[in-house]
Amino acid sequence: MTVRVQADDFDLTTEVAALRAQNPKVGAVACFVGTVRDINEGEAVETMELEHYPGMTEKSLEAIVDAARERWPGTDVLIVHRVGKLMPLDQIVLVATTSKHRANAFASCEFVMDYLKTQAPFWKKEKTESGERWVDARVTDDEALARWGLKSANSKAD
Template sequence: MEVRVQLEDFDAGAEISRLRLSRRDTGAVVAFIGQVRDINEGAEVSTLTLEHYPGMTEKVLQAIVQQAATRWALHDALVIHRYGCLQAQDQIVLVVTTSPHRGDAFSACEFIMDYLKTEAPFWKKEASASGERWVEARSSDDSAKQRWQSQ
């Protein structure tokens, strides 16, 4: 189980392949890649700057991954999250889960993303022609996380 918070981009294909090939008994690999949109809430976005709390961010992400590993039969999980100033279509986050079966891999990947969106200490600032604004937390992200609490 690995967590990385980094400024530089990542090679999603290489990371997925590395986990896919790490165990012969892996039957499922699920990956999610989040990227910067060029529009948010009807406003054009020129850049997205992500800030985080170093040290704490990694601990929170590791705890989320460990929680997923206790809930589902995972072989491995990887979370890479970027910070800094990003452009439209730049990759922000990669979550990869591997498991003997697809159900566990899908559920764990979705769980990790839902908790990451609400628990990880990242702050997002969007820049557009009309200026800069901090991105507010979404109630839909809280709802997505809450569904796991009843399972």
Template sequence: MSLVQVRIQAEDFDLSAELARLRADNPKVGAIVSFVGTVRDLNEGASVAEMELEHYAGMTEQSILAIIEQARQRWPVFGALVIHRVGPLKPLEQIVLVAVTSAHRGEAFAACEFIIDYLKTEAPFWKKEQTPDGARWVDARVSDDVALNKWKV
């Protein structure tokens, strides 16, 4: 059994429920690896009161599905789930969940890291932060590009 799902939503998600659903009814699952990204209250030296995420509906989901498919071509993954929130978010709120199931932890860790690294640089999302100096768009980080480059063949 294989489950691949991408959801873009404003609502928060329940990590425990999502992981249970991802592994349900598959006795072959020996590993579940997940990553949850949250809103920080500080970025590039400025206090962040709120972050607003925008996306290109339809294109974003297809982009993430393509990233998951690349991971599934590299590792024997049973299931993969990406939930990415959009809209206004406050510090400490969950932004993204990437979860992967496989028979073994090594493959699950690698696939999960691959998906989040590609998601951070390749998926069409835009972030705007509210700081004491006003609103600002968040540029891509050099560290995200470096993380992505380790997967290039």
């Protein structure tokens, strides 16, 4: 399975080993692990809660995987995304890509993460000293996606 949404933590070594085992032609593996920061917008973050729509979220992530495989044929992709209540330093997301060569592994990993940040239907709520707040998409995430010739659903119309 190339896409999982789960409450439980994941083990990077186990996940990458399983991905590599799928293809003996793998010459490169690129990984990104996103974690909960302990500060955002100048306030200490006590917890972060991630919500999603089961079924819809997985389909969205599968579309991201398909887009990466189309751009970089022969590339395998794994996305593991956590939901539920998380603490600072907890792992949120793993994106791992494999390819014959490092350039495609790096590029596809970055593409998947940029795409995921703007297109995947996850909602983040932070708890800080001043209360709870929903975390909005960042302009920099939209700009990162634009490098790939794609437009975020959050982007303003021209």
